[in-house]
Amino acid sequence: MPVLQRGNAQIYYEVHGQGDPVVCLGGWGSFCHGEHHHLPWGLLDRHQVIIMDYRGIGESTDDPTLDATMDLYARDVCAILDHLGLKNVHLLGMVGIGACVTQIISITRPDLARSMVNTGSWATMDRFLKDQLELFLTVHREMGFLAFQKTVSLLSFEPGYYAKNIDRLLGESGVWHHLNGRVDAHARFIEASVRHDVMDALRTVQTPSLILHAPLDQVTGPRTTKPIEDALPNARGHVMEGAAHVIAGRPLKQAFADLLRDFYATV
Numbered sequence: 001m002p003v004l005q006r007g008n009a010q011i012y013y014e015v016h017g018q019g020d021p022v023v024c025l026g027g028w029g030s031f032c033h034g035e036h037h038h039l040p041w042g043l044l045d046r047h048q049v050i051i052m053d054y055r056g057i058g059e060s061t062d063d064p065t066l067d068a069t070m071d072l073y074a075r076d077v078c079a080i081l082d083h084l085g086l087k088n089v090h091l092l093g094m095v096g097i098g099a100c101v102t103q104i105i106s107i108t109r110p111d112l113a114r115s116m117v118n119t120g121s122w123a124t125m126d127r128f129l130k131d132q133l134e135l136f137l138t139v140h141r142e143m144g145f146l147a148f149q150k151t152v153s154l155l156s157f158e159p160g161y162y163a164k165n166i167d168r169l170l171g172e173s174g175v176w177h178h179l180n181g182r183v184d185a186h187a188r189f190i191e192a193s194v195r196h197d198v199m200d201a202l203r204t205v206q207t208p209s210l211i212l213h214a215p216l217d218q219v220t221g222p223r224t225t226k227p228i229e230d231a232l233p234n235a236r237g238h239v240m241e242g243a244a245h246v247i248a249g250r251p252l253k254q255a256f257a258d259l260l261r262d263f264y265a266t267v
Helices: 070-083 097-108 127-143 145-156 159-169 183-195 222-231 250-266
Strands: 003-006 009-016 020-025 047-052 089-094 113-119 209-213 235-239
Touching: 003 070, 009 070, 020 070, 020 097, 047 070, 070 097, 070 183, 089 097, 097 113, 097 183, 113 222, 113 250, 127 145, 127 183, 145 159, 209 222, 209 250, 222 235
Parallel strands: 020 047, 020 089, 089 113, 113 209, 209 235
Antiparallel strands: 003 009, 009 047
């Protein structure tokens, strides 16, 4: 089991595939432990993909004496890449904190950043998003994981997809199951999210970047993603019509896979 010691914490990671390296980071979850089939389609066919459990979920442990910040999670990723001897890595931030962490790496470790992709993200917190994230945590604490899961799912998926796949999305093995029984880890994710503010620093980042805008996203969406594109000197945006906070469903997954393949071919 590949584990990297980080002070009083242990960070679990996995490496799959061959080719130019990509570190892929999700939101409140993990692509590890047999869940790499949730990675963007075709990614493992062309790339070496590094995935990990964030502190406090999966097989990773945390040190609660440390402040929860995106910088803390980003330093864990950088430590893994340094341990593996990797440089010039594609940074793929798939929704939420994963995208925020890639922003921090692009700012603080440009030697690691060959490219950056962000979906469903923000570079500074507005009141609407702050209140949503804090409400999700309150629901989790006071009503339990299943109520939290349903609340977030209602806002994260396109309505037709949600209705068609509700039985698979919801339940103890459904979406965001990594947070089941991990309220403390969830709280630290929210703390880091609310603190995240790198808009000014992004203006210095030269990393070639692709920022996805999802018109049906009720959590982030173009309201928070377009400013990221505007701040980055070397970024382009892509509006994915019909997409919500989570890219789901065969047509959108294929469209994203094609978009990602074409972007990586240019960088």
